[in-house]
Structures are given as structure tokens and as C-alpha cells.
Amino acid sequence: MPRQRKGKPVFSFTSLALGLLTAAVAAEEGAATWDCRSVNGQWVCSGRPQAPLPSAPQERTAPADTATARAASSSTQPRKLPPLRVGKVGKLPPAPQIAPQQVPEGWTCQADDRGGWRCKLVGVEPAGKPRLAKVQQQPRRPWLRPAFSAADESVFKTLVRLLPEDPWQRYCATGKAALGDRPPTRPEGQPLDLEADFSRSLAEDLVYFSGNVKVKRGDQHLWTDALLYDGKAGIVNAWGNVIYEENGYLFASDNAWLDLEQGRARMNHTHFILGPVPARGTTARSRFESETLSRHHQVAYTTCPIGNDDWVIHARDLKLNRETGKASGHHVWLEFMRVPLLYSPYFSHTIDDRRISGFLTPRIGVSNARGFDFSLPYYFNLAPNYDLTLTPRILSKRGFLGGLEFRYLLRHSQGRLAGEILPYDPVLGKARGQAAFYNRTQLTPHWSAQADLRYVSDKHYLNELGNNLSIASSRQLHSEVKTEYRQGDWYFMTRADNWQTVDPNISSSDKPYRRLPQVVLNYDHGFTPWLRSGWQSEFVFFQHEDRTDGHRLHLRPRVQMPWRHAAAFATPSLAFDYTRYWLPGKGRSLSRALPVASLDTGLFLEKNWGGALIQTLEPRLFYLYIPFDDQRDIPVFDTSRYDFNFSQLFRENRFSGWDRLGDANQISYALTSRFLTADEGAERLRLSAGQIYYFRDRKVTLPGQATETRNTSNIVGELDLFPNRLFSLRSGIQWDPYDNQMDRGEAMLQYKDSDDYIANLSYRFRRDRLKIVDGSFRWLLFQGLHAVGRWQYSLRNAITLESFLGVEAESCCWRVRVIGRRFVRDVNRKTETAVFAQLELKGLISLGKHVDRFLQRNIRGYGFED
Incomplete structure (x- = not known):
């Protein structure tokens, strides 16, 4: 879904640029005249309020090279402003110089017919020589030319030097932004420090500053060649190398017109650097209509470092609305390596964490089964708690495929509904598709319900039309509906499920059983550190189209007496396993009742080898006894043989599921040794080996398998080696002691620098x-x-x-x-x-x-x- 990176939004410098309003001119908005005198080569100015400010000023527009003051209503009281300190400010950085300016000279001011002031530059300015730079029309840029000119890059280099560090240095090395760690300082209530080479009171409400003008208020900094301030109207004109910085966000403009009372501003030829992102760009014209709405013309934006414009996104017009959290533009195009890559007549994107409707990024691929594969999702933000994504997809060899995904989030539920349909596949001559539904509902703090349903039209769908980058090794699609209860030592679950075979090489008879339903109730409680008891219980109805149906009840109460010490442990356990079957057409039920006894013991021994390495020895013995019971008449619903490995040495049943309980009179013995670094405890080497010794044959088997008569299992060994930070080796082996050859083996070597x-x-x-x-x-x-x-x-x-x-x-x-x-x-x-x-x-x-x-x-x- 359309999202923007967390942090400051792209192009959303509205509030920051408007911070210029208070930083540059909060000197004294209600002052009518200025009294300036020279002290030690610096100008010290103070203002005297002459008239109250209007309570509801009329709409004002001022050309970039003029400023107008309005008559004020006598009923309005002057605003209380922070203290103004005019003079040399020691901590202010020097005013950066972007480019030399040629300056027309002199000012004259006249009262207009509405009681305001109109000032124009008509002669030589006696102190300071700033001018209002005019915006030149940008010529059309040919392809394969840089998006930013050499002059633009020079401005960016000047701006980035004002930051504590170049934000791209760390970002390019680590992928993390370098700035944004400084806590912001709120400008309200902060003193405003102003320094300038020259100042003059031009009229009753009009003050002019020129020559290396520097303004500081909290974290806000402003530099400009000249500044004209109308205290009554709340209008500021700044021109000549206007630069504003706040918390890593930098903006440079030829000139700026600011309306403090209406929260409006206009800027021309703006360069910006967003340090915390980091990003940079330019705009030909920017107009801020309020504190939340701004419009920009001829925008260029990139996250590439200065001097690198490998990709740049352009927009002829861009509107940023912080109230709705939306950015929208017209005639937007993306160029990569100076070549236009994508174009859209309209663009919409979020500038904060809110979601908005719009196109998502397209996906493109090619395969010999589908041909050219192109999809362009469109996202609908229907409400804050649910949305819809439609994905039209073009397959050159298969036709048009439509997809949708609907997501919702309620107070106690969340879910997803998705589907795809290919109305006609010219290869197979039929319609094809897939569907999925997921929902999870928290009914109470302990009760929950879940549905996870999946369907495909045919066995070949995922291989032929699914995303080839995520083709799963799954051979079955599993669907289920279940409820669960969890509280303390109790667990209850009821479920109904189904399996759909999606592997064309699996016959229908090998499809897993459905469970319609399955009910589970388990309890486990530790009465004391040396006594633990509980039970497992389950009731299931198994259903299959081609095989025998049946009901199964399983009960298994257990008691354990664990004992643990720093150097040893022992856990005796006793359980009673009862299973009963009801099979249609058999005329009777089948049952199995067997005790299960086990004893698990082990030692932890440790030796320090000269202080650098610590070696451990961990011998372990596990004894298991289960009497034999003939189970050949019992059907196999959901049971298979566990894959033999090191952990299998300590299992109580060699079968998964409850249709078989393996007879056992055996002891497992294993030894593990670890080598650890003494200072950090990092494991450098782990060796494990073990085997099972059988005191009798294993007669309980799955259908078609013979009785196991060997008195020992394979020898299982594992080795994990970490000699240094670069290499690692993991390996496992099973040695057949009867045939004197390796039965299984695996080794994985990795080098990573x-x-x-x-x-x-x-x-x-x-x-x-x-x-x-x-x-x-x-x-x-x-x-x-x-x-x-x-x-x-x-x-x-x-x-x-x-x-x-x-x-x-x-x-x-x-x-x-x-x-x-x-x-x-x-x-x-x-x-x-x-x-x-x-x-x-x-x-x-x-x-x-x-x-x-x-x-x-x-x-x-x-x-x-x-």
C-alpha cells in the first residue's frame, strides 16, 4: 500500500519554511518605527509601538520587490513578542555566500491611497547592496543531460556545509540517515537574535535590514542579503541568498515573500536539503497557501548524494496537503541514468504514515510458461481500518488475469480476502483461478477463532501462473477453521480442516485425511519443583474419499518428577496411553492401552584450558519402556515415521500421530562436548554423538514395513565449527554399524565476510x-x-x-x-x-x-x- 518513510515527509518543508516567518520577522510585529544607533561598529535598534494591529486583516498580495503596510484598527492590542536582541551574535555561523549579486541602489517610500506604504528601490542604497533576484525561465533540458546543473550542485555544496556533517556520508556507508538525532527546540518563547551590517526605518511601520543579515531563534537560522519588514501588515520581504535551516532541513531561495498573519509565503528558485532523510531537490516556484497546504512548480527530487543524479523524480506541478497527508502532482516522470523511465499524467502519494489511494509500483517478469508478465496494482484506501487492492495482470502467453485483495482490521478481528481469475487460458482452453480467506477473531482474552481457507482451480495453477519467485515446495494446500482457548495450564482447541492436492504427481488416494472435527483438551501443571502432572486428550473424526473413515479418541495422563542441579539432572516420567477407534462396517471398536515409562538423566562437566577456552562434557542417558501391543488392525489416519536424527534419540515414540505407539525397551546414550571462549562464552566447536541400544526387536510398524531386529541404531554424529568470524561448518552423519558404511550425511560450509x-x-x-x-x-x-x-x-x-x-x-x-x-x-x-x-x-x-x-x-x- 502506498506508504512514505517514517520521519520528515518528502517535500514537506511547509512547516519548516514557515518557521522562517517567525524566525526572520518576530523581531517586533507591532512596532511602528525603529530607533537605530551604532555601537562598536554594530547597529542596535529598538522599536516603539505606534498603532495597534488589526484583528482581521484583509487579503494582501505584494509583489516581490515591494512591501505594503495597512492602517490598523485602534481596538486591537499589540501582540506580545519575544525579546529582540540586535547586534553581534557570537554563535551565529557566518552568512554563506552562494553567488555574487549585482545590486540596484536606493529606496523611496510613499503612502498609498489606502493608508499603507509602498516602497521601491530607485537609487543607490547607502549601506548594503542586496537586490531582488528575478526568476529566469528554465530552458527545456535535453535527454542525457544532468537533472541538476553545475550551479545547482554548487548551491547544494554550500548548503550541506551548514550541517554538522554530510548526511550522505553515513547513509551511503550504512544505509542509515546521519541527522535527525538532535531534539528540536521549540521557537516559541525563545529570544530572537538578529545581526546586520545596516538597518533603517523607512517609514512608520517599515524597517529595512541589509548586509549579511543573520537571524537566530532556537534551532532556526536565517541568512539573507536584505530583509524588509512591515510590522503592522505582518509582511516580510527577504531577498538575495535567502537561506533557512532548522534541525538538518535546509532551504535556499533567491527571494521570499512572507505573510505572517495568514501563514502564507512565496519562494522562487528554491534549493532544499532534507538531512534526516537524506534527500535534496529544487523547485522553480513555491507557494504556501497555509500552514498545511503548499503548491510547487517544476519540482526535482532525489535521495542521491550531491554530485550524483542517477535517479531524479520530476513533477510539473506538486501539491502537498499536510492536513490530509497527501501529495499529488501532474506530469510526473522518473528518470534513471538520465533517461526517462516512467511517466504518469497524475501522481498521488502519502507524505506521512497515513494510507491513500493510488497506484502501487508495477511488477515485471519474463518466463517461457507465461511470456511477458506485467502487473500494475491499484490501492483503494476505503477506510482507516480496511482497504482494497486490485491487480490487473497481463500475461502475453495466457491473457488477462485479474486479482484483488481486501484487508480489514476491526476491534477484535483482522482478516484478508484475496483472489485471482484468468477468464480464459488459451493454452488449456478454460478459466482458471485461486482464492484465499483468512480471519482471526479474539472473542475474549482467552478465546480466539481463526479461519484459513485456500483454493486453486487445478493442480498446475501455482506452477504455471503463480509467482515463480515464491513457488513453495508445499504439495498440499491446507484449509482450516478452528477455535482455541488458552488460560494458565489449560489449552482447548476444536478444528475442522481440508487438504487440496496441488502436486500433479500425487494421486488422490495419497491425499491426507480431513479432520471433521478435531477436539483437543490438554492440561499441564507444576505442583512443586519436583512434581509435574497433566494430560493430553483428543477426539477426531477422519474422512477421506478413497479410504476408510473413522473416529479416534486418545487420552494420555502423565506424571513427572524432575530434579535439576548445576551439574546434573534426572527426570523420571510415567504416562498411560489409551486410544480407541470406531470404524464404520467393522461391527466393533478397536482400542489400545499401554503404559509409557522413561528416565532422562545427564551431567554437565566443565574444564578450563589455560584461560582461553572452556570445554564441557555433557553425557546423557535416556531409558524408555513401552510394552508390545499388536496394532496391525488399527488404521493409519495421520501417522508416519519420524526422520531419524540426533533429537530422535530422546523421543518417547518413533511415530508421529497416535495411530502407532512403538514398543520399546531401549536406552539411548549420547555425549556432547563444547568449546567456548572464556571471555565471551562464544561457541567455537560442538561435537555430539549418540546411539540407541535395543533390548528387544521392534514389532510395531507401519503397513508394508518389516519388524526391526537390529539391536542398535545408526550412530548419529553432529559437528558445528566456528573457527573465526568468517567460516562456519555444520555437518551431520549417520553411520550404519552393520553395513559399515554411511547411511546419511550432510555438510554445510559457509564463508561470510x-x-x-x-x-x-x-x-x-x-x-x-x-x-x-x-x-x-x-x-x-x-x-x-x-x-x-x-x-x-x-x-x-x-x-x-x-x-x-x-x-x-x-x-x-x-x-x-x-x-x-x-x-x-x-x-x-x-x-x-x-x-x-x-x-x-x-x-x-x-x-x-x-x-x-x-x-x-x-x-x-x-x-x-x-
Whole structure:
């Protein structure tokens, strides 16, 4: 949805520029005349109120080279102003000089027919020689020419020197803004310090300052060559190198006309630097109609550092409305590398955290299955708590695809409704689509309800029409509706769910069972540190189109007596497992009732090796006993065999689900040793090894599997090595002691030297099943250019499963990612090729597919902060 970065809004310098109003002229708005005298080479001025200010002044407009004072109503009291200190101000920085000015000279003032004053420069000015610069019409700029001229860049360099540091230095190095940390000082009540080479009272209510005029009030600073102030009318004219700064926000203008009472202002040829963003730009004319509304003409804006205009966004006209939080413009175009990239006759964007309706960034991709893929989402901000996004999508080989997403946030609920439809797919000759709905409602502090529903029209939809950058390895779409209750030691859940097969290689008979419904009630409570008790209970009705339906009830009360010490622990546990089945057509029910006894013990031993390293030894024993019960008549609804690994040594059941409870009379023994640094406790090396010894055969199996007769399991070993900050190695192995060969193995080696140099290499092996080599990298070729890639190859099948190669080009203010990807879509080895690109303009928008998210999933260690 359209959002703006937090912090100061882009181009939203209305309040800051209007701070100029109080900073430059709050000297004494009610003063009628000035009394100035020279003291030690400085002018010291004081004002005497002559007439009250009007309570409701009429609309006034003044040309840039004149100022008009109005007659005041005698009933209005003068405003109370902060103290004015005129003279040398030691802490004021020197007035910056942008460009030499040639000055017409002299002032004359005459009373007009409405009781005001009209002043014009007609001769030689006796002190100070500022002038009102005239705005020149900008010629049309040809393509491939810089957006900012050499004169513009010179102004930016002058402005940035007024900041405590160049905001782009830290931003380009770290991606974080350098300014904005100073707490703002409110100008109200602060004394106003003013310094000038010359001042003159031109008329009863008109005061003129010239020559290195400097004004300071709190965090607000103003520099100008000349300033004309009408105290009664509240009008200020400043001209000649006008510069305003507040908390890292800088504005420079040829001239400025300010109406203090109406909160209006006009500026010409404005250059600005927004330090906390950081960003910079120019406007030909700016008109501030109120404290919340401003209009700007011929705007150019970028977040690139000074001297670099790789990307610039232009607008012929721009309106900023801080009341609505909206920026809108006409004839807006984006140029990248001095070439126009995007154009829109109308532009709308948020300038704060509020959401507004408008187009989101387009997405572009190419693949051999879909052809050219272009989508342009449009966001509708329907209300503060719900919105709608419509996404028209053009696929050159498939036609038009429409998508929508509706989101809502209520007091106790939040949710999302999304869908896509392809009215006619010319390849398959039919309509296709997908839909999703999610809702979560907090009924009470302890009760919640959730619905998560998903549907696709056919098994091939996600592979052919889904986003290829996020194709999941999921082979089933899961939908469920459930309620939950959580309070203290209690947990209750009821659920109904369904599975839709989206992998074309899975038959309908292998589809998971539906649970219509599933009811769970669990309780767990620690009575004392040495006594813990509770139970697990579940009731489910399983339903399937091609397999046996049935009901299952499972109950498992448990009691534990944990004991822990700094150097040892022991946890004896006793449970009773009861499961009952009701199967249609069987004429009777089936049941299983078995005790489960276990004892988990371990030691923590530690040795210091000369002060630099600490080694630990952590032996662990786990005994498990479950008697045998013939379970061959019990159907398998949701149960499978756990993948054997190091953690499996300490499980009470070798099966997932409750359709099988494995018989056991066994003991697991394992040893873990760690090497830690003595000063930081950082783990440098961890070694673990373990095995299960079986005192009897394991007769309980899944259908089609034989009784396990070996008296030992595979030997499981793990090694994690972190020799320094650059390298890391993680590996695991399972050794078959009967065949004296490796049954499984895995190793992952990583080199990472910051985000610029990342290399990963891994190998996975399962005997008679797979041998896969996987490598990925992100490597800095030279400054600003990285190569990225991945290659996943099956040694067993002699085929590349997936590969991609691309580049990331990056500067301080933009990043481009382009990758080409080729991957195997199905077991028939059908492949697909796609090309994706993403252009990220830092501080503004990101165009194209989410290539960054794809790289994060596929290159271990890759990642950037948002």
C-alpha cells in the first residue's frame, strides 16, 4: 500500500519554511518605527509601538520587490513578542555566500491611497547592496543531460556545509540517515537574535535590514542579503541568498515573500536539503497557501548524494496537503541514468504514515510458461481500518488475469480476502483461478477463532501462473477453521480442516485425511519443583474419499518428577496411553492401552584450558519402556515415521500421530562436548554423538514395513565449527554399524565476510536415494557490483535441479537486481526458465518482482535491513 518513510515527509518543508516567518520577522510585529544607533561598529535598534494591529486583516498580495503596510484598527492590542536582541551574535555561523549579486541602489517610500506604504528601490542604497533576484525561465533540458546543473550542485555544496556533517556520508556507508538525532527546540518563547551590517526605518511601520543579515531563534537560522519588514501588515520581504535551516532541513531561495498573519509565503528558485532523510531537490516556484497546504512548480527530487543524479523524480506541478497527508502532482516522470523511465499524467502519494489511494509500483517478469508478465496494482484506501487492492495482470502467453485483495482490521478481528481469475487460458482452453480467506477473531482474552481457507482451480495453477519467485515446495494446500482457548495450564482447541492436492504427481488416494472435527483438551501443571502432572486428550473424526473413515479418541495422563542441579539432572516420567477407534462396517471398536515409562538423566562437566577456552562434557542417558501391543488392525489416519536424527534419540515414540505407539525397551546414550571462549562464552566447536541400544526387536510398524531386529541404531554424529568470524561448518552423519558404511550425511560450509562476500557449499546424501550438491554465493566483483547465484545438482540423477545467476548493481541511492532462473518443475524433468528484475530507488519505491526476497530464501546469509 502506498506508504512514505517514517520521519520528515518528502517535500514537506511547509512547516519548516514557515518557521522562517517567525524566525526572520518576530523581531517586533507591532512596532511602528525603529530607533537605530551604532555601537562598536554594530547597529542596535529598538522599536516603539505606534498603532495597534488589526484583528482581521484583509487579503494582501505584494509583489516581490515591494512591501505594503495597512492602517490598523485602534481596538486591537499589540501582540506580545519575544525579546529582540540586535547586534553581534557570537554563535551565529557566518552568512554563506552562494553567488555574487549585482545590486540596484536606493529606496523611496510613499503612502498609498489606502493608508499603507509602498516602497521601491530607485537609487543607490547607502549601506548594503542586496537586490531582488528575478526568476529566469528554465530552458527545456535535453535527454542525457544532468537533472541538476553545475550551479545547482554548487548551491547544494554550500548548503550541506551548514550541517554538522554530510548526511550522505553515513547513509551511503550504512544505509542509515546521519541527522535527525538532535531534539528540536521549540521557537516559541525563545529570544530572537538578529545581526546586520545596516538597518533603517523607512517609514512608520517599515524597517529595512541589509548586509549579511543573520537571524537566530532556537534551532532556526536565517541568512539573507536584505530583509524588509512591515510590522503592522505582518509582511516580510527577504531577498538575495535567502537561506533557512532548522534541525538538518535546509532551504535556499533567491527571494521570499512572507505573510505572517495568514501563514502564507512565496519562494522562487528554491534549493532544499532534507538531512534526516537524506534527500535534496529544487523547485522553480513555491507557494504556501497555509500552514498545511503548499503548491510547487517544476519540482526535482532525489535521495542521491550531491554530485550524483542517477535517479531524479520530476513533477510539473506538486501539491502537498499536510492536513490530509497527501501529495499529488501532474506530469510526473522518473528518470534513471538520465533517461526517462516512467511517466504518469497524475501522481498521488502519502507524505506521512497515513494510507491513500493510488497506484502501487508495477511488477515485471519474463518466463517461457507465461511470456511477458506485467502487473500494475491499484490501492483503494476505503477506510482507516480496511482497504482494497486490485491487480490487473497481463500475461502475453495466457491473457488477462485479474486479482484483488481486501484487508480489514476491526476491534477484535483482522482478516484478508484475496483472489485471482484468468477468464480464459488459451493454452488449456478454460478459466482458471485461486482464492484465499483468512480471519482471526479474539472473542475474549482467552478465546480466539481463526479461519484459513485456500483454493486453486487445478493442480498446475501455482506452477504455471503463480509467482515463480515464491513457488513453495508445499504439495498440499491446507484449509482450516478452528477455535482455541488458552488460560494458565489449560489449552482447548476444536478444528475442522481440508487438504487440496496441488502436486500433479500425487494421486488422490495419497491425499491426507480431513479432520471433521478435531477436539483437543490438554492440561499441564507444576505442583512443586519436583512434581509435574497433566494430560493430553483428543477426539477426531477422519474422512477421506478413497479410504476408510473413522473416529479416534486418545487420552494420555502423565506424571513427572524432575530434579535439576548445576551439574546434573534426572527426570523420571510415567504416562498411560489409551486410544480407541470406531470404524464404520467393522461391527466393533478397536482400542489400545499401554503404559509409557522413561528416565532422562545427564551431567554437565566443565574444564578450563589455560584461560582461553572452556570445554564441557555433557553425557546423557535416556531409558524408555513401552510394552508390545499388536496394532496391525488399527488404521493409519495421520501417522508416519519420524526422520531419524540426533533429537530422535530422546523421543518417547518413533511415530508421529497416535495411530502407532512403538514398543520399546531401549536406552539411548549420547555425549556432547563444547568449546567456548572464556571471555565471551562464544561457541567455537560442538561435537555430539549418540546411539540407541535395543533390548528387544521392534514389532510395531507401519503397513508394508518389516519388524526391526537390529539391536542398535545408526550412530548419529553432529559437528558445528566456528573457527573465526568468517567460516562456519555444520555437518551431520549417520553411520550404519552393520553395513559399515554411511547411511546419511550432510555438510554445510559457509564463508561470510560482511554482506559483500558470501559463499555457501553443501552436500546431502542418503544411501540409495539422493546425492545433491548445492552451492550459492553473493560476491563483490568491484565497487557497486555483486554477482549472485545458486546451483543445485543431483549426482544420482545427473541433472541440475535449480540454477540461477544474476547481478546486483548498487550505489548510495539505488539498487538493481537482475537474475535468470532455470528449475525442474516436476518428476518428468520438465524445466522452466524465467528472468526477473528489480529496481530499488532508496527512499522512494521498488519496481519489479521481489527479487530480494527470493535471494534471501535461496542464499544462506543473504539479507538487508528494511
